[in-house]
Amino acid sequence: MSSATTNETPPAPVEAFAQVEQAGGPLLPLRKAGLARFAERGYPTTNDEDWRFTSLKSLTDLPFLPTLEPLDQALGLADIAEITFGQHDVNRLVFVDGHFSSDLSVISEQTDGVTVTNLSSSLNGLENEIGSLSANDENPFIGLNDAFFTDGALIRIPANGRLSKLVHLVFISTANEAGQAAHIRNWIEAGANAQGTIIESHLSLGQAAASTNVVTETRVNAGANLEHIKFQDQSLNAIHLASLHSELSDDARYAFHSFALGARLSRNNLRMRLAKPGIECVLNGLYMTRANQLADHHMIVDHAAPHCDSHEYFNGILDDQSRGVFHGRIVVQPVAQKTDAKQTNKNLILSDNATANTKPQLEIYADDVKCTHGATIGEMDDDAIFYLRARGLDTKTARRMLMHGFAGEIVDRIQHDGIREELDELVWNRLEGEHHLD
């Protein structure tokens, strides 16, 4: 695979790195290596197969202004109350432009041995772990994140432990200057037979074209059950680049739910490694786009052990000139007999100018497996509308019900009752605002 960047002048990140280098610290080797990885490839272009449908021009046209220092102006709870969930008794970690805000955060975890904190405050021992799950990925944004990340969440649930409360990670982009670039790094680890629910929200305060680059490494150990919800609702000028690397062990259950509602451009790279037998991995996502938004989910599910199940369900609702991109690659290695892998991507197109690109990619090297995939792109089902009308519901109600159902299929897979109900209402209110609904 070739990268088409020509580096006659060094890209802005290389220049900006001097400040990071000067600061030094135990992560400097990781940071240097990351910068080198980025510099080698540069920003991906649409010539890269993995970025074929997703142009990064809106990002590369911007200056590169990493938010290496926290903002002077302090935010209060009132500033963020309007834009985020607030109805749950949670452990809440708030980061503003990639910097931890202890004033806005509430940590009241009750379970012994659980760590819920910000990464930079307790790096001891993690120097060698950070980057271990994302190391093999060629994505240049990981290198960039290695080089520039300022902070992020550190969550560790000990073996047999259970989070007594939901953990809510709130990432706020102040977005008051075009080109602001927050780099966030999260490390999440569920010990053997541990359980918990984590939700991360990504939101914008301002409307400037700011970017967020977030890398999350997740280790789910044997028998653990982790539910991970991501709610991205940044401003329609924002650029959101995310990479999630999860390594799952024996009989682990991991469900990741992605709600991509905001951002001009959002890209979620999901990399699942099913390393031991008996794993159940669910990737479940809803993208709702309008105006000139682009929402891209790009996943690789690597079945590297037998008797594992993986399911991917992604629904998109696309309006105006927006675009939804889905790339689902499933690799079933020779050892991974009795794999059960399912993948569906459904796109509901509300406007003549909206586009969906969907690309399933199954690579199966074992013979005793079940793998299915299906993709649809279309308008609302006329037969379904007629069926509802034949029961007395008018067209408008029928269309609303179908759209709600289409989104509801995804929302309903969230196990956490409170979050499911809140997201259901939020998604529904957002759909009610769709001008092409009727």
Place this chain on the structure above:
Amino acid sequence: MLEIKNLQAGIENKPILKGIDLSVNAGEVHAIMGPNGSGKSTLASVLAGRDGYDVTGGEVLLQDDDLLDLAPEERAREGVFLAFQYPVEIPGVNSAYFLRSAVNEIRKHRGEEELDAMNFLKAVKAKMKELGLSEDFLKRPVNAGFSGGEKKRNEILQMAMLNPKLAVLDETDSGLDIDALRIVADGVNRLKGTDNAQVVITHYQRLLDYIVPDFVHVLYDGRIIKSGDKTLAHELEEKGYDWLIRDAA
């Protein structure tokens, strides 16, 4: 109740119904039989108001109202119910939510008070029991992943809840084993009353062992070529349609 006069309809300039006359009174059950391609399902679709069919002549009156002028939802509210041959799967839409919305639309239209969740559940659970549907049914999305028998029973459940004046059952027996057929037929028979009517469209006589019609009509090439009482159905079972088609030609 229902008056069909010289109804002509087709798809994309292709005539399918070529002049149907049918009169159905309250309290009656009519069976419409006929070979494949005779226009049976087209008749059901035209009565329910499905898009894509052009009515080129004739009229349909429901209790003296012109049915063909009404949108599908208005027909439903006026009391027309079509039990679909192929009920549509609607993933993500909860069965209870859907059915309560439908019931309340129709109650509203009739000037009746809407059912709250409690009263709806009470009513629907009683009907579900009669149809042998388990309670988890209400939590499932409409028809999604249902077996053929479950889908047909769901149609009858909706019919029981909506309490139509005119029920049109389009090949409700197709895909049912004999036990399911009996349950479905029992459900239909329970709804029979002096103030409503049923039109049962079927290819096979076997459904009519359980839903006994007052009249049997044979549809062929878009016209009713023969009408009679229930003995006509038995005659068709024995002799097939060919003798009638020859006579009609």
